[in-house]
Amino acid sequence: MLDNITVAQADPILSLSAACRADQRSQKIDLGIGVYRDHHGNTPVVQAIKIAEQCLLDKQTTKAYVGLSGNESFNESMINFLIADGNSKSRAVGVQTPGASGALRILADVINLSTPGATIWLSDLSYANHAPIMTAAGLKVRYFRYFDTDTKLVNSEGMIADLKQAGSKDVVLLHGCCHNPTGADLGFEDWKTITKLAQKQGFLPFIDMAYQGFGSSMQEDVQGFRYLAEQVESYVVTYSCSKNFGLYRERTGLAIVVGKTLEQSLAIKSRLLEIARGTYTMPPDHGAALVDIILRDDSLTDNWLSEVESMRQRVKGLRTQLVNVLREKSGNSVFDFIAQHQGMFSVLGISSEQVKALSEQHGIYIVGGGRVNMAGLQESQIDYFADSLLAVS
Ligand SMILES: Cc1ncc(COP(=O)(O)O)c(C=O)c1O
CATH class of the missing domain: 3.90.1150.10 (Aspartate Aminotransferase, domain 1)
Known part of the structure; x- marks a missing residue:
C-alpha cells in the first residue's frame, strides 16, 4: 500500500x-x-505575551474544546484592530486558523469550491509557500511582474500591465506590507491603481498580512490595504501573528472574509468551518487567547505596540x-x-x-x-x- x-x-x-x-x-x-x-x-x-500568559494561567478554568472557528473573541479583536473603523467591517467575518499558513489553505480551498481551478495571480517573486498551497488546493497559479531586478524595487508598470489580464473569476494575491521575499513594497499609488483594476475587472483581492508593524509603522503598513478595503465589493485576508506577536510556534493566524453582503460572508464562513472540520477541526487556542488578552487591554496593547516599534x-x-x-x-x-x-x-x-x-x-x-x-x-x-x-x- x-x-x-x-x-x-x-x-x-x-x-x-x-x-x-x-x-x-x-x-x-x-x-x-x-x-x-x-x-x-x-x-x-x-513582554506583553509574557504578561498575558500569566493572566491566562490565572483565569483559565478549562481546556475543553473551543469551536471550529477557534477563539471568536480573538477573531473580533483582530478584525477591529485591522479594519478599525472601515465600513467593510460590517461585512467581515473571521476564522481563527493554525498560523496564516492555515488561513492561506482554507481560503484557497473555499475559492476552489466556488470556482474550481480558478486562477490566482502571485507576484513574481512571492512567499515560497504561496504557490505550493494554492496548487495543493486546486487553483492555477499565474505570476504578475513585480520585482524589478535592476532597481530592486517594484516594477509598477509591468505589474499593472499584467494585472489588466486578471478577470472576474481570478484572484490577485497582494502582500499587505513588508513583501516576502523581496522587501520591495507597493506604494500607496500602486494600491490605488490596483483598487481601480479590481473594481473595473472584478477580480478578488486576497491580502496576505504577515508583518504588520515591521515596515513603516503599525498604521502606515495597513494604509494601502485599508484604502482598497473601502472601495471593493469583496476581499479576503490572511493575517499572521507569528512575527508581530512573536508567536511563531503557537500557530496563530486568521482568515477574514468580506463578501458583498454579511449574509454572503457568513455563508462562506460556514464553508470554511466545514473545510476546517475535514482537516484539523479547530486551531490551537493558546496564541489566540494571548493576542485577545493584549488587544482588549489598553496598557498591554501599548506595551506590545512599543515592543514591535x-x-x-x-x-x-x-x-x-x-x-x-x-x-x-x-x-x-x-x-x-x-x-x-x-x-x-x-x-x-x-x-x-x-x-x-x-x-x-x-x-x-x-x-x-x-x-x-x-x-x-x-x-x-x-x-x-x-x-x-x-x-x-
Ligand atoms: C507572506 C507570508 N504569508 C504567510 C506566512 C505564514 O505565516 P504563519 O507562520 O503564521 O503560518 C508567512 C511566513 O513566513 C509569510 O511570510
Whole structure:
C-alpha cells in the first residue's frame, strides 16, 4: 500500500537552518528562516505575551474544546484592530486558523469550491509557500511582474500591465506590507491603481498580512490595504501573528472574509468551518487567547505596540548600517536599495552561485534566490557580512 512513497524534497528554508547549525565555523550567520532576532541573536518572548500568559494561567478554568472557528473573541479583536473603523467591517467575518499558513489553505480551498481551478495571480517573486498551497488546493497559479531586478524595487508598470489580464473569476494575491521575499513594497499609488483594476475587472483581492508593524509603522503598513478595503465589493485576508506577536510556534493566524453582503460572508464562513472540520477541526487556542488578552487591554496593547516599534527600528537601523558599511567598503552605491526595502527581508539580486559561495566559503546562509533575513543579522556581524558579500559579488 505505501510502497510508492519516495522521499520528499526537504523544505529549502527550514533545511538552511539545519545546515547552519551543523557548520562548525564560529563566524557562521543564519540569515535564512524568517525569524526576528535581538542584539544577542535571540528571539525573545514578547513582554506583553509574557504578561498575558500569566493572566491566562490565572483565569483559565478549562481546556475543553473551543469551536471550529477557534477563539471568536480573538477573531473580533483582530478584525477591529485591522479594519478599525472601515465600513467593510460590517461585512467581515473571521476564522481563527493554525498560523496564516492555515488561513492561506482554507481560503484557497473555499475559492476552489466556488470556482474550481480558478486562477490566482502571485507576484513574481512571492512567499515560497504561496504557490505550493494554492496548487495543493486546486487553483492555477499565474505570476504578475513585480520585482524589478535592476532597481530592486517594484516594477509598477509591468505589474499593472499584467494585472489588466486578471478577470472576474481570478484572484490577485497582494502582500499587505513588508513583501516576502523581496522587501520591495507597493506604494500607496500602486494600491490605488490596483483598487481601480479590481473594481473595473472584478477580480478578488486576497491580502496576505504577515508583518504588520515591521515596515513603516503599525498604521502606515495597513494604509494601502485599508484604502482598497473601502472601495471593493469583496476581499479576503490572511493575517499572521507569528512575527508581530512573536508567536511563531503557537500557530496563530486568521482568515477574514468580506463578501458583498454579511449574509454572503457568513455563508462562506460556514464553508470554511466545514473545510476546517475535514482537516484539523479547530486551531490551537493558546496564541489566540494571548493576542485577545493584549488587544482588549489598553496598557498591554501599548506595551506590545512599543515592543514591535523597537523591533522595527532595530531592523531599519541594521539596514542603514549595512548600506553605509557596503558603501564605504565598495566605494559605490550598488546595495543602497537595501535601505529602501521594508520589513524583515531583502532580495539582494545575487546569483545562485553567489548564494552557494556565501555559505561554502563564508558560512553565511541565505535563501536561494538571494533572500536575506535582515532581522537575523547582529550589529557585530555587519562588517563580516559586508566583506563576504563583496567578496562573492
Ligand atoms: C507572506 C507570508 N504569508 C504567510 C506566512 C505564514 O505565516 P504563519 O507562520 O503564521 O503560518 C508567512 C511566513 O513566513 C509569510 O511570510
